[in-house]
Amino acid sequence: MRLxxxxxxxxxxxxxxxxxxxTFQLTGLIDTGADSVLASDYLADxxxxxxxxxxxxTILGVGxxxxxxxxxTIGIRLYPKGEDEPCIEWQAPVGFIPNWHSYxxxxxxxxxxLDQFTVTASRFAQAVAVxxxxxxxxxxxxxxxx
Amino acid sequence: MEPIRxxxxxxxxxxxxxxxxxxxxxxxxxxxxxxxxxxxxxxxxVLGGRVPFADEPIPVGLx
Numbered sequence: 001m002r003l004x005x006x007x008x009x010x011x012x013x014x015x016x017x018x019x020x021x022x023t024f025q026l027t028g029l030i031d032t033g034a035d036s037v038l039a040s041d042y043l044a045d046x047x048x049x050x051x052x053x054x055x056x057x058t059i060l061g062v063g064x065x066x067x068x069x070x071x072x073t074i075g076i077r078l079y080p081k082g083e084d085e086p087c088i089e090w091q092a093p094v095g096f097i098p099n100w101h102s103y104x105x106x107x108x109x110x111x112x113x114l115d116q117f118t119v120t121a122s123r124f125a126q127a128v129a130v131x132x133x134x135x136x137x138x139x140x141x142x143x144x145x146x
Numbered sequence: 147m148e149p150i151r152x153x154x155x156x157x158x159x160x161x162x163x164x165x166x167x168x169x170x171x172x173x174x175x176x177x178x179x180x181x182x183x184x185x186x187x188x189x190x191x192v193l194g195g196r197v198p199f200a201d202e203p204i205p206v207g208l209x
Contacts, residue, residue, distance in 0.1 A: 025192040127149040
């Protein structure tokens with residue numbers, strides 16, 4: 001509860017995959033304010049990823065601290081209908097944040113998630129819908145992109 | 147698919163895992179390492195994070 005209202009957060013079930021290593025299913029928080037997919041470096045350890053061999057590095061302010069985030073392109077799996085149904089998997093750069101975890105372990109941001117799907121969130125409905133990315137154009141018509 | 151709405155009340159400060167079919171909390175651990183350890187070998191598990199206290203500051207942005 002905050003300000004007398006219950007909190008609802010748009011979590012979806014995901015997993016990260018690196019070769020034959022896969023995490024447990026995790027709660028991924030859909031975050032339109034995040035520029036990319038970000039995860040706890042604890043998961044990099046679980047996946048056997050050597051972050052010294054990273055694909056890129058950037059400095060971010062996270063949770064009141066400045067952290068060097070190191071990126072590695074790995075598999076992300078989304079379980080749209082539960083774990084017993086086929087998952088959707090794609091490759092994307094995931095930024096691993098040292099010594100970070102919060103209410104979930106993964107933030108699903110712009111590059112790597114919101115470029116893959118059309119996401120509709122409604123507190124009124126208390127639900128989030130993740131659809132094929134063409135769903136946006138189907139609904140609103142194509143928008144010119146630069 | 148019906149959305150799952152888990153009630154985290156009573157688990158503040160704990161690291162939790164949910165049953166992926168029901169959303170019920172099935173593991174409440176004191177720390178991250180213990181959460182992963184307890185989850186090993188269990189089916190239908192989704193690992194969440196740490197449940198915040200109601201009066202705990204929430205960082206703006208990437209908490």
